[in-house]
Amino acid sequence: MKYFPVFLIAIALFFSANNSIAQFRKIDSTLKMGKVGYKIFCGNRSAEKNDLNIKPVGFDKDAREMTFPIRGRLKGAEIDDLNNDGFPDMVVYIFNGVNGEFGTVYAFISDQNKSYIPFALPDVVLDGKLKDGYKGHDQFTLLEGKLMQEFPIYKEGDANDKPSGGKRVVIYNVTGSSDAGFKFKVQRTYDIK
Numbered sequence: 001m002k003y004f005p006v007f008l009i010a011i012a013l014f015f016s017a018n019n020s021i022a023q024f025r026k027i028d029s030t031l032k033m034g035k036v037g038y039k040i041f042c043g044n045r046s047a048e049k050n051d052l053n054i055k056p057v058g059f060d061k062d063a064r065e066m067t068f069p070i071r072g073r074l075k076g077a078e079i080d081d082l083n084n085d086g087f088p089d090m091v092v093y094i095f096n097g098v099n100g101e102f103g104t105v106y107a108f109i110s111d112q113n114k115s116y117i118p119f120a121l122p123d124v125v126l127d128g129k130l131k132d133g134y135k136g137h138d139q140f141t142l143l144e145g146k147l148m149q150e151f152p153i154y155k156e157g158d159a160n161d162k163p164s165g166g167k168r169v170v171i172y173n174v175t176g177s178s179d180a181g182f183k184f185k186v187q188r189t190y191d192i193k
């Protein structure tokens with residue numbers, strides 16, 4: 001009976017480790033709006049580095065497949081029209097860190113289905129207004145062409161699993177052009193207590 005607590009801890013660690021691994025399985029998916037979209041593949045074998053492959057579907061014949069290394073693992077992808085031009089764009093959600101707690105987003109903007117232009121979400125820690133209390137644990141989603149990022153706010157002394165400052169929501173829109181390049185711009189931010 002004295003080994004029972006150790007047994008329970010071992011089971012809990014096993015299930016929590018398997019749960020974190022399950023979040024990052026191989027992704028091989030096609031996302032489309034009508035007949036046009038993107039086929040994405042990422043093996044997610046390593047927590048540190050993987051190759052992300054993106055192949056345009058239904059684009060002009062000159063649009064090329066793209067493969068590049070990512071730091072972390074691909075957790076998911078969504079398709080929407082981010083710049084309101086009537087063509088499908090895609091975002092992919094990539095997570096790194098010891099437990100995959102730090103997220104970032106890469107976007108791919110369709111240039112009239114002739115090609116697509118990649119760009120990345122700026123890191124929260126580089127923004128003086130957003131970084132206060134940030135320690136990762138990001139959640140992302142698209143809503144009507146806007147990117148929404150949500151993360152817990154940590155106060156000084158908070159444990160990693162017990163943030164006490166509520167949550168911060170950041171809403172981004174895409175600005176720019178195919179000639180000048182695209183970027184995510186903070187449209188609105190608010191804290192939830």
